[in-house]
Amino acid sequence: MASESIPFIFVNTLLINNFVFSMFLGLCPFLGVSGKLNTAWPMGVATTFVMLVSSLSAYALNTALVAVHLEFLRLICYIAVIASVVQLVEMAMKKFSPTLFRALGIYLPLITTNCAVLGVALLQTTREYNFLQATAFSLAAGAGFTLALVLMAGLRERLDLASVPKIAQGAALSLMLAGLLSLSFMGFAGLGG
Amino acid sequence: MTMPTGQQPPLTLDTFLQGIWRDNPVLVLMLGMCPTMAVTNSVQNSLAMGLATTFVLIGSNALVSLLRKLVPGAVRIATYIVIIAAFTTVVDYAIQGVSLALYNALGAFISLIVVNCIILGRAEAYASKRPVLHTVVNAAGMGIGFTLGLVMLGSVREILGSGSFLGVALFGADFQPWVIMVLPPGGFFVLGAWLLLFSWLRRRKPKSSALSVAVRSHGL
Numbered sequence: 001m002a003s004e005s006i007p008f009i010f011v012n013t014l015l016i017n018n019f020v021f022s023m024f025l026g027l028c029p030f031l032g033v034s035g036k037l038n039t040a041w042p043m044g045v046a047t048t049f050v051m052l053v054s055s056l057s058a059y060a061l062n063t064a065l066v067a068v069h070l071e072f073l074r075l076i077c078y079i080a081v082i083a084s085v086v087q088l089v090e091m092a093m094k095k096f097s098p099t100l101f102r103a104l105g106i107y108l109p110l111i112t113t114n115c116a117v118l119g120v121a122l123l124q125t126t127r128e129y130n131f132l133q134a135t136a137f138s139l140a141a142g143a144g145f146t147l148a149l150v151l152m153a154g155l156r157e158r159l160d161l162a163s164v165p166k167i168a169q170g171a172a173l174s175l176m177l178a179g180l181l182s183l184s185f186m187g188f189a190g191l192g193g
Numbered sequence: 194m195t196m197p198t199g200q201q202p203p204l205t206l207d208t209f210l211q212g213i214w215r216d217n218p219v220l221v222l223m224l225g226m227c228p229t230m231a232v233t234n235s236v237q238n239s240l241a242m243g244l245a246t247t248f249v250l251i252g253s254n255a256l257v258s259l260l261r262k263l264v265p266g267a268v269r270i271a272t273y274i275v276i277i278a279a280f281t282t283v284v285d286y287a288i289q290g291v292s293l294a295l296y297n298a299l300g301a302f303i304s305l306i307v308v309n310c311i312i313l314g315r316a317e318a319y320a321s322k323r324p325v326l327h328t329v330v331n332a333a334g335m336g337i338g339f340t341l342g343l344v345m346l347g348s349v350r351e352i353l354g355s356g357s358f359l360g361v362a363l364f365g366a367d368f369q370p371w372v373i374m375v376l377p378p379g380g381f382f383v384l385g386a387w388l389l390l391f392s393w394l395r396r397r398k399p400k401s402s403a404l405s406v407a408v409r410s411h412g413l
Contacts, residue, residue: 075285
C-alpha cells in the first residue's frame with residue numbers, strides 16, 4: 001500500500017509530474033483541441049470527469065479481478081469501462097449542450113483513446129493507491145490536463161496574431177511551444193522535496 | 194462497408210511504402226504521440242517500443258480484416274478495441290518475460306499501446322475494408338514507419354543527451370551531456386525540429402531536383 005499523503009499526491013500530480021508536460025499522456029487532444037480557449041475548458045472538464053469516474057470504477061473492478069485471480073483481463077476491462085463512461089458523457093452533453101457537443105466534434109468520442117484516462121487507471125493500480133488516494137490522483141490528473149490545455153490554448157490564441165515563418169507554422173511551432181511550457185514546469189521539480 | 198474482393202486494388206509496392214514515407218505515422222500523420230515522446234529517451238527503448246507496436250498493429254489488423262464480414266457496423270469500434278487489448282496483453286506479458294529491465298524502462302507505456310491512435314485508426318480506415326494480405330503488408334509498413342520515426346527521435350535524444358548510441362559512448366570522457374534532451378522538454382524540441390526539417394524539404398520540392406521527380410513518379 002502506498003503511503004503518500006493526499007496533498008502530496010495532489011500537488012505532485014498537478015504540477016511536478018504534470019500528465020501532459022512530464023509524463024506525455026494525453027498529447028493527441030492536447031495538440032488537437034488547444035486551438036481555442038472556449039473549447040479547451042469544456043474539454044478539460046469532460047476529460048477530468050471521465051478520469052474520475054473511470055478511475056474509481058477501475059479501482060472497484062481491480063479489487064474484484066484480484067479476488068478471482070483474473071489480473072490478465074485488467075486491460076480489457078478497464079478499456080471497456082472507459083468506453084462506457086465516455087458514451088455516458090457524450091449522451092449527457094448532447095442533451096444539455098448541443099453547441100458544445102458540435103464544437104468538440106470528433107475529440108469527444110476520442111476521449112476513449114486518450115491515454116491520460118487509461119494512464120490514470122493503470123498508474124493508480126500499479127502504485128496500489130487506496131480509494132481516497134485514487135480519488136485525489138484522478139482529480140489532480142484531470143486538473144493538470146485542464147491546466148495544460150488552457151495554458152496552451154491561451155498561447156495559441158496569441159500566436160494566431162503573430163507573424164511566423166511559413167515553414168514553422170502548424171505542428172512544429174505547437175511542439176516548440178509545448179517544449180517551452182514543459183521546460184517551465186520542470187521548475188516545479190523541487191517542490192515535493 | 195465490405196467490397197467484393199474482385200474490386201480490390203492490386204497489391205503494390207505502395208501498399209507497403211505508404212506507412213514508411215508518405216503517411217508516416219510519427220512525422221506526417223502525427224498519430225501515437227504519447228509513446229513517441231515518452232519512451233524515446235534512448236535508442237534501445239525506441240526500438241523496443243516500435244517493435245512491440247508493430248506486432249500489435251499487424252496482429253490486431255489481420256484479425257480485424259479476417260472478421261470484417263462478421264462484425265456488425267454498430268459495435269465495430271468496441272470489437273476492435275477488445276482485439277487490440279488482447280494483443281497488447283500478449284506483448285505486455287512477453288516483454289515482462291524476456292527482459293524485466295526493459296519492462297521497467299517502458300513502464301505503463303506498454304499497456305498504453307492499446308490506446309495508440311494509429312492502431313485503431315488503421316483498423317478502421319484500412320483493415321476493415323481490405324483482405325488479409327493487403328492489411329498485413331500495409332500494417333507492416335506502418336509499423337516500420339512508426340519504428341523508424343521513434344528511432345529517429347531516440348537517436349538524436351540519446352546522442353545529444355547522453356553522448357551515446359545504443360548504450361555505446363560516442364564521445365570522449367570530456368563530453369558534457371546535454372541533459373535537457375533526455376528530459377521531457379527535449380522530446381518536444383526534437384520532434385519539433387524534425388518536423389521543421391521535413392516541412393522545409395517539402396517546400397523545396399517544387400523546384401524539383403532530378404531525384405525528387407524520380408521519387409514522385411514512383412508514387413512515393
